[in-house]
Amino acid sequence: MGKTKVAILGGGSGGLELACGLARHEDLAVTLIDRVGAHLWKPRLHEFAAGTVDTNLTEISFYVLASLRGFHFEQGEVMAIDRARRHVVLKRFEDARSEAVAPERFVAYDRCVVALGGVTADFGTPGVREHAYRLDGRADADAFRTTFVALMIGARETRRPARIVIVGSGATGTELAANLRQAEQAFFEEGRGERDRLLSITILEAAPEIMPGSDDKLRRSVLERLQALDIDVVTNAKVAAVEDGGVRTGSGAIYPAEATMWAAGLVGLPVLKELADFEIDGKGRIVVDPWLRTTVDPLVHALGDAASLTPDGAERPLPPTAQVASQQAAYLARSLPRAIAGGDAAPFRYRNKGQLISFGQAGAVGILGGTRKDDFLIHGQFAKAAYSALARDHQWTVLGPVRGSMAILADIMMPAKGPALKLHG
Ligand SMILES: Cc1cc2nc3c(=O)[nH]c(=O)nc-3n(C[C@H](O)[C@H](O)[C@H](O)COP(=O)(O)OP(=O)(O)OC[C@H]3O[C@@H](n4cnc5c(N)ncnc54)[C@H](O)[C@@H]3O)c2cc1C
Structure with a gap:
């Protein structure tokens, strides 16, 4: 029997963590697809915009990560999912002069996960x-x-x-x-x-x-x-x-x-409506069941900002945050191999760990505990550390324990070199 082919569409906060989690399984052939060649952790996008980027590891090549972590990376823009033929369709690839360097491509899958993120709503x-x-x-x-x-x-x-x-x-x-x-x-x-x-x-x-x-x-x-x-x-x-x-x-x-x-505000990417005949919610996101399967096809899953999951008893879907995307990626990294092997998995449960807002050098503030009665407000060094922990978790998951620890150590030592600024291109 050949390996089970898993295609992950989108290498953002959730998709990349899932690719790294699944690549450990020798019986899976994992392909990560992204339209760009390097991963940028979106919660730090405002730092790129202001030029206050404080870590080199905020952006890292998918090609490098693929060889480090053992998945295949395919760069290209996802246009459609052919559910009958079980393949993903990538747009022809054009160079900087808009000349085609590769024709339309097809990536075959046994399981597919849509993790294409969202877009600001106007x-x-x-x-x-x-x-x-x-x-x-x-x-x-x-x-x-x-x-x-x-x-x-x-x-x-x-x-x-x-x-x-x-x-x-x-x-x-x-x-x-x-x-x-x-x-x-x-x-x-x-x-x-x-x-x-x-x-x-x-x-x-x-x-x-x-x-x-x-x-x-x-x-x-x-x-x-x-x-x-x-x-x-x-x-x-x-x-x-x-x-x-x-x-x-x-x-x-x-x-x-x-x-x-x-x-x-944020809505699903326009392409989500065109991928296949998925059920789409009022904000343009793909509706999934508690196992993160699309409602029209149990072989196609969705997570993060691209997915709309309303937990039992809740009035609205989960918010579009890296916290949700990351927990859903961790869930699928555990449940997909089990489901492929014919086993059962418990449904996904979201645990709201709170909300943190960073003001850069001016500190951070946050609420820990989510919706529980024991929520408490944090600020100062504690809040700054909690905010950094989000990024550290992501680095750790993506780079693995050894490289992850080294990267974290390098980042901790960075402030000794003075405030980080990247105001050039
Ligand atoms: C400035 C800012 C600050 C934020 N701060 C926080 C925070 O503090 N905490 C928090 O929890 N959340 C925060 N968020 C929200 C968080 O970034 C998102 O919820 C999270 O990144 C969603 O993860 P995702 O994997 O669903 O999608 P994304 O991380 O958006 O990844 C989507 C990926 O899909 C790729 N892609 C898109 N379209 C295509 C296509 N057609 N073909 C191929 N590839 C494609 C993209 O290149 C990208 O790599 C912040 C967001 C912003 C913008």
């Missing part, structure tokens, strides 16, 4: 596509950082602060704002006081409070920290349009901006 708001940045991938972060650096150079020269408006006060918006404030320091001139700001940052939130859906204590603490960082927060500000030069709200208020970051 809710049909006019002007978002044309005038706003989003943080969906490395290219978005690079484009925003290039603009940010240019704005800082201009502000230093004209002595007029550049204005950045961030739409959405969730983790992406608040963490990006804090990291931009940190990166601003690199452009301060000798002898110039902190009060001569080069950057004015405004966060607009449509809801009456920031971070809708989050714990009250956490929200208050985040707001205090944003205010201490001189970041304006405007609530009840539903954006009607993003324009060249600013943002207009439903009430007619105008917030002038040299750059606008749209960080409001």
Whole structure:
């Protein structure tokens, strides 16, 4: 009997962890597919955008990881899943000049896992596509950082602060704002006081409070920290349009901006609807059962931001977080080999470990315990350590115990070299 072929579509927070977990099984032939050649852990995308990246291991080649961990990597853009023929269809591969270097390709599978992630939702708001940045991938972060650096150079020269408006006060918006404030320091001139700001940052939130859906204590603490960082927060500000030069709200208020970051909400990637005849929820994600199987095909699974799983008794699906993606990857790494061998597996159970928000060098704050009564707010070094632990867990799972420990040690020693900044390309 040949090996069972497992195709994992998307090497993000969940897909890559799953590939590393399954590659240990000698009776499985694991193929990981991603449209880009290097893995970037998405929860740190705002650091790439602001240039405050604090670890080299935030981005790592899939080709290197494939040979280290024992899976096959196929670079290409997933277009469809042919469920009848059991293969994944990859778009023809084009080089930088848009010339085809490889035709449409097919990757055969016995089991397939869709882990293609999500995309920022614009809710049909006019002007978002044309005038706003989003943080969906490395290219978005690079484009925003290039603009940010240019704005800082201009502000230093004209002595007029550049204005950045961030739409959405969730983790992406608040963490990006804090990291931009940190990166601003690199452009301060000798002898110039902190009060001569080069950057004015405004966060607009449509809801009456920031971070809708989050714990009250956490929200208050985040707001205090944003205010201490001189970041304006405007609530009840539903954006009607993003324009060249600013943002207009439903009430007619105008917030002038040299750059606008749209960080409001997440939906499934448009391609999810076209992959096959999957059941799709209201946010464009693939509906799965408690074993993370798609409702139309038990041989095709979905996880992370691409999947919609409403736990028993819950009113809404699990949120699109790395915490969910990672737990689902760990679950499938255990349950898939068992299911392939003909055994039974218990359904997936999500354990909410809480929520952490990092303000870069200005610290971190978080709530631990999730929905339990014993939730507690953490801050200071404890919160910073808990936030770093998320990234460390990911590094450990992806690199394995030996390389993972070495990478973690190297990262811990990094601050001795001074604050991390990557403001170039
Ligand atoms: C700025 C920011 C901060 C965040 N902070 C946190 C946090 O602190 N804690 C937390 O839990 N979550 C956080 N999140 C959310 C978290 O990053 C996501 O929920 C998580 O990455 C989802 O994992 P995933 O595996 O489903 O998808 P992703 O990590 O998005 O990976 C999807 C992969 O699929 C690939 N792909 C996409 N389309 C195709 C295609 N057609 N063909 C081939 N490959 C494709 C992509 O290149 C990518 O590698 C944050 C997100 C952002 C943007």
